[in-house]
Amino acid sequence: MHAYVHIVDDDPSFRKALERRLKLAGYRVGTYASARELLDQLPDDGEAGCILLDVRIPGMSGPELQRRLNELESTLPIVFLTGHADTATTVQAIKAGAEDFLTKPIASEQLIEAITRAVARHELVRDQRTRLDSLRALLAKLTPRERQVFDLIVCGRINKQIAHELGTTERTIKAHRHQVMEKMQVQSLAELVSIAERLGARASGGEVKA
Amino acid sequence: MHAYVHIVDDDPSFRKALERRLKLAGYRVGTYASARELLDQLPDDGEAGCILLDVRIPGMSGPELQRRLNELESTLPIVFLTGHADTATTVQAIKAGAEDFLTKPIASEQLIEAITRAVARHELVRDQRTRLDSLRALLAKLTPRERQVFDLIVCGRINKQIAHELGTTERTIKAHRHQVMEKMQVQSLAELVSIAERLGARASGGEVKA
DNA sequence: TTTCATATTGTACCATGGGACAAGAACGGC
DNA sequence: GCCGTTCTTGTCCCATGGTACAATATGAAA
Numbered sequence: 231m232h233a234y235v236h237i238v239d240d241d242p243s244f245r246k247a248l249e250r251r252l253k254l255a256g257y258r259v260g261t262y263a264s265a266r267e268l269l270d271q272l273p274d275d276g277e278a279g280c281i282l283l284d285v286r287i288p289g290m291s292g293p294e295l296q297r298r299l300n301e302l303e304s305t306l307p308i309v310f311l312t313g314h315a316d317t318a319t320t321v322q323a324i325k326a327g328a329e330d331f332l333t334k335p336i337a338s339e340q341l342i343e344a345i346t347r348a349v350a351r352h353e354l355v356r357d358q359r360t361r362l363d364s365l366r367a368l369l370a371k372l373t374p375r376e377r378q379v380f381d382l383i384v385c386g387r388i389n390k391q392i393a394h395e396l397g398t399t400e401r402t403i404k405a406h407r408h409q410v411m412e413k414m415q416v417q418s419l420a421e422l423v424s425i426a427e428r429l430g431a432r433a434s435g436g437e438v439k440a
Numbered sequence: 441m442h443a444y445v446h447i448v449d450d451d452p453s454f455r456k457a458l459e460r461r462l463k464l465a466g467y468r469v470g471t472y473a474s475a476r477e478l479l480d481q482l483p484d485d486g487e488a489g490c491i492l493l494d495v496r497i498p499g500m501s502g503p504e505l506q507r508r509l510n511e512l513e514s515t516l517p518i519v520f521l522t523g524h525a526d527t528a529t530t531v532q533a534i535k536a537g538a539e540d541f542l543t544k545p546i547a548s549e550q551l552i553e554a555i556t557r558a559v560a561r562h563e564l565v566r567d568q569r570t571r572l573d574s575l576r577a578l579l580a581k582l583t584p585r586e587r588q589v590f591d592l593i594v595c596g597r598i599n600k601q602i603a604h605e606l607g608t609t610e611r612t613i614k615a616h617r618h619q620v621m622e623k624m625q626v627q628s629l630a631e632l633v634s635i636a637e638r639l640g641a642r643a644s645g646g647e648v649k650a
Numbered sequence: 651t652t653t654c655a656t657a658t659t660g661t662a663c664c665a666t667g668g669g670a671c672a673a674g675a676a677c678g679g680c
Numbered sequence: 681g682c683c684g685t686t687c688t689t690g691t692c693c694c695a696t697g698g699t700a701c702a703a704t705a706t707g708a709a710a
Contacts (some may be wrong), residue, residue, distance in 0.1 A: 274557030275706055315527045321541045324534040327663095331531045373686060388666065406667065418596030419667095423633040583656060598696065612658055614698070621698095629697095 234279030236260045238323040240287045265290035265390045275305050280348035285312035307348040379406040384426035443559040446470045450497045475500035485515050495522035515565045517558040517604035528637035589616040594636035
């Protein structure tokens with residue numbers, strides 16, 4: 231495996247030591263002295279890996295970096311690694327999605343274990359993300375009108391109703407509907423609804439607004 | 441609000457003090473000296489509330505009780521409240537879904553805040569659970585045959601294919617299909633697929649096994 | 651044995667979805 | 681002005697879904 235571990239810590243000697251340990255374990259390693267540094271050369275979500283992050287670092291703190299990465303929709307799991315763990319910070323970090331929260335000094339064995347878990351999870355969420363992105367890309371290719379029709383279709387409306395709601399004819403809706411099925415690359419209504427559900431792009435609507 | 445707070449702690453004086461504090465704040469309170477005690481008179485998930493749980497209690501530990509409650513599919517959020525918080529335990533508890541992890545002594549303000557959050561979340565998950573249970577109940581009312589048809593319908597198969605796969609006629613499938621729509625209380629295929637997605641009871645199947 | 655739930659099947663008939671074949675109108679960019 | 685995209689609409693025809701009206705068969709339960 232060629233998983234990439236990104237170490238963010240302000241202590242150069244600690245970074246070096248960790249880097250050596252991890253490279254021996256077969257990981258590729260990137261080191262960063264600050265949150266800023268990591269953000270500037272943002273690691274590629276595309277390859278499996280994780281972030282080893284100190285809580286208290288100069289400038290942007292570990293948890294702040296975590297929040298920033300979440301905003302950027304990074305999928306890289308974060309393993310916190312800190313000398314001084316207070317409960318509130320720990321709770322916050324895990325709630326915010328951190329994969330783990332470890333305290334220095336840490337036994338290699340434990341560290342590797344945590345990294346292995348993190349990398350494994352990354353592969354899962356990364357794949358999941360990729361699939362969703364593909365679907366989102368398809369959806370984005372719909373024209374505004376097609377998107378309207380899409381929404382009504384997955385709400386269970388029939389062509390006649392859609393035509394009425396959009397102030398056009400059934401024939402027109404059939405045309406749009408055809409385009410929607412084509413662009414979304416599905417053969418059945420079931421698949422279309424399934425996609426809508428997974429994208430959260432449905433209004434469940436059983437009720438027809440009279 | 442009449443939210444119910446369930447206190448599990450082996451220290452009688454602490455329980456009493458906490459009980460007083462919370463009753464003054466307008467909560468209804470149940471106290472338990474051990475995990476066993478709480479499990480024996482399992483609180484009703486139906487009314488909003490949460491559990492205040494000490495980590496180190498005689499017999500079953502806090503985290504063990506948490507695991508047990510998860511197995512029992514309890515929706516009551518757990519707020520851990522302990523004198524001695526080690527990082528590993530904290531991480532585990534939050535990962536296992538605990539709402540919060542606080543340390544004694546705790547200021548009333550902070551405690552109430554955590555409880556308020558926990559109760560609010562409980563109302564959400566409880567409602568969510570109720571909705572899912574209703575759907576599951578509907579699904580459970582399908583006969584084995586109807587369930588087979590349901591599965592194939594939400595995979596996007598058409599009657600003809602379903603009939604072939606189940607070794608029967610299209611007409612029969614129409615009958616079952618009618619029953620399925622009736623029992624699941626839906627008017628459209630879209631709704632049916634939506635339900636299947638939410639219950640995780642679908643095989644996404646776009647591919648027809650030739 | 652009778653009764654009920656389940657599974658099965660048939661014949662019409664109508665509503666809806668969807669494709670083939672064709673084409674007009676509005677709008678923005680080259 | 682010409683071209684491409686989008687939105688629009690029509691007719692004909694067939695496939696599929698859905699319902700009404702009926703009926704048979706099997707197995708378990710009363």
